[in-house]
Amino acid sequence: MRINGKRLTIIGVLAAVGGSTAAIAQKSYVASGSAGEITLPARPPITYLWRQPQDISAENLFYGRGGMEHEPHGPFTFEKEDLEGTNPKYDVRDQDGVKWKIKLGAEARPETVATRFVWAMGYYTDEDYFLPVVQVSGMPAHVHRGEDLIGPDGMMRNVRLKREELGKKVANWSWKDNPFVATREMDGLRVMMAVINNWDLKDENNAIRDFKKGDENGDTREYEVSDLGASFGTTGRKFSHTKSKGNLHQYAISNFITKERPDSVDFNVPSRPPLMLAFDPHEYVDRLDMRWIGDAIPRLNARWLGDLLGQLSQDQIRDAFRAGGYDGEELNEFVVEFQKRIAALKRL
Numbered sequence: 001m002r003i004n005g006k007r008l009t010i011i012g013v014l015a016a017v018g019g020s021t022a023a024i025a026q027k028s029y030v031a032s033g034s035a036g037e038i039t040l041p042a043r044p045p046i047t048y049l050w051r052q053p054q055d056i057s058a059e060n061l062f063y064g065r066g067g068m069e070h071e072p073h074g075p076f077t078f079e080k081e082d083l084e085g086t087n088p089k090y091d092v093r094d095q096d097g098v099k100w101k102i103k104l105g106a107e108a109r110p111e112t113v114a115t116r117f118v119w120a121m122g123y124y125t126d127e128d129y130f131l132p133v134v135q136v137s138g139m140p141a142h143v144h145r146g147e148d149l150i151g152p153d154g155m156m157r158n159v160r161l162k163r164e165e166l167g168k169k170v171a172n173w174s175w176k177d178n179p180f181v182a183t184r185e186m187d188g189l190r191v192m193m194a195v196i197n198n199w200d201l202k203d204e205n206n207a208i209r210d211f212k213k214g215d216e217n218g219d220t221r222e223y224e225v226s227d228l229g230a231s232f233g234t235t236g237r238k239f240s241h242t243k244s245k246g247n248l249h250q251y252a253i254s255n256f257i258t259k260e261r262p263d264s265v266d267f268n269v270p271s272r273p274p275l276m277l278a279f280d281p282h283e284y285v286d287r288l289d290m291r292w293i294g295d296a297i298p299r300l301n302a303r304w305l306g307d308l309l310g311q312l313s314q315d316q317i318r319d320a321f322r323a324g325g326y327d328g329e330e331l332n333e334f335v336v337e338f339q340k341r342i343a344a345l346k347r348l
Contacts, residue, residue: 012114026134045210045219049178050185056311061116062319066127070162072100074131078138078154081145087229088146092136093165099164102136104149107229108160110246113324114196120316122310123189124209124224127163130325134159158261158325167209173223174203175293180223187301188308190227194267194294195341199237199244200230201290203271232334236271237287248330252337257344265302265348267294286328299348306345314339 053059063071072094079099082089088104103111112130119125136154143150150156180186193201207226212219230237233247235254243250259266273287316336321334 013118045221047179047208047221047223048124049180049183049189049223051082051124052161053120053308056120056308057313057316058318059120061120061312061316062323063129064112064116064320064323065119065125066129066163068126070163071129072098072131072163074134076100076102076134076136078136078140081140081143083144085227088143090139090143090146099244100161101230102134102156103160103162104146104156106213106241106245108158109324110196110232111227111229111324111325112160113282113320113326114198115230116320116323117196117309117312118192118225118318120312121188121192121305122185123192124222124232125148125228126224126226127166129161130161130323131161132325133157134161162257166258167211167222169207169226170210170221171208172203173206173208175201175206175290178223180277183299187297188305190293190297190307190346191267191305192301193225194256194269196228196231196344197233197235197254197268197269198225198231199235201225201293202286229261234271235268237273237277239274239276246324248333248337251262252333256341260348263299264296265299266296269294302345304346306342306348309342310346314341 024186048167060067073096074094076092076094078268079091079093082091082101087107090102092100092102094100096126101126109130112128115128126195134156136156139150139154175190178186207224209222209224210219211222231246232245234244236244255268257265258268270287270290270293271282272291277284277287317335317338318331321331321338327335
C-alpha cells in the first residue's frame with residue numbers, strides 16, 4: 001500500500017475474542033517508510049485477565065499451572081536474599097538450573113492452595129509448589145529475615161517455591177483502574193478473592209507479566225494477582241499471622257456473604273481494618289479504601305463464578321489443599337468449608 005508523502009497513524013483496539021477477556025489500552029502508532037512505503041510497527045501486546053477453561057473437571061489441582069513437568073528438583077543452591085515484602089524469601093536454583101523463589105512463614109501453605117483454585121477458574125497465577133523440607137546449599141551465615149527458620153546445612157521446612165522463569169513482570173495493575181473494570185471476569189476475580197479470604201488486596205500484589213512469543217501472533221501480557229499468601233484465614237488484616245493466613249478456625253467462622261440485593265451481592269473480603277491499625281494512618285486509610293472490592297458485585301457474575309467452581313470435584317478440592325501440605329482432619333474441614341462457599345454462590 002502507498003500513501004504519497006503522508007504518515008499513517010494506527011490506533012489498535014482489541015475486544016474480547018474467542019471466549020477470553022482480552023483488551024489493550026488505546027495507543028497511537030506511527031508508521032513511516034521511504035518512497036511512501038508503509039512499514040507497520042510490531043503489534044502491541046494482547047492483554048489477558050482470563051482464559052476459557054477447557055475442562056475444569058479434568059484439571060490437576062495437585063500440581064496446578066506448572067503441572068508435574070515443572071515441579072522443582074532439589075537440592076537447591078542459594079543465589080541471593082529477596083528483601084521485598086514481609087516474608088523471608090530467597091532466590092535459589094535447582095539441580096536442573098531452574099530459578100525459584102523460596103518463601104517461608106505463614107503464607108507458604110495457603111498461597112500454594114490458592115494458586116490452584118484461581119488458576120482452575122481460568123485466571124493467571126504463578127507456578128507455585130509446596131515442599132515440606134528442602135535443603136539449600138551455600139546459605140550465608142546470616143540472613144536479614146527467617147534465620148530462625150533455617151536449620152543446619154540449609155534445611156528449611158514448609159517451603160513455597162515459585163518458578164521465576166514464567167514471564168517478566170513489567171508493572172503492577174490497579175483494582176480500580178484496569179482494562180477489565182466492570183466485566184464479568186473482573187467481578188469473578190473479586191468474588192474469587194472472597195471465596196479464599198484473600199484480604200491483602202494491595203495493587204502492589206498484582207502483576208502484569210510480559211510473554212515474548214517472537215512470532216507473527218505478537219506478544220501477550222497476563223494480568224494476575226501475584227501474591228495470594230494472605231488466604232484461608234481471617235477476612236482482614238490481624239496482628240497475628242497465624243490467625244490471618246492459613247487458619248482453618250478463622251476461615252470457618254468468618255462471614256462470607258454479608259448482604260444480598262435483587263441485583264448485587266456484598267462479600268466480607270476485605271473487611272474493615274481494626275481500629276488498632278489507626279496508629280499507622282496511611283495503612284489504615286489504604287485498607288479502608290480496599291473495602292469496595294468485595295461490595296456491590298452483580299449477582300449474575302457472582303453466580304457465574306460459583307457455577308465454574310461447582311465443576312470441581314471433591315477430590316480436586318482435596319488435591320488443592322494436599323498440594324499445600326494440609327492433611328488429616330484439617331484437610332477434611334478445609335474441603336467442607338470451601339464447598340459451603342461454592343454452594344452459597346450457586347444459590348444466588
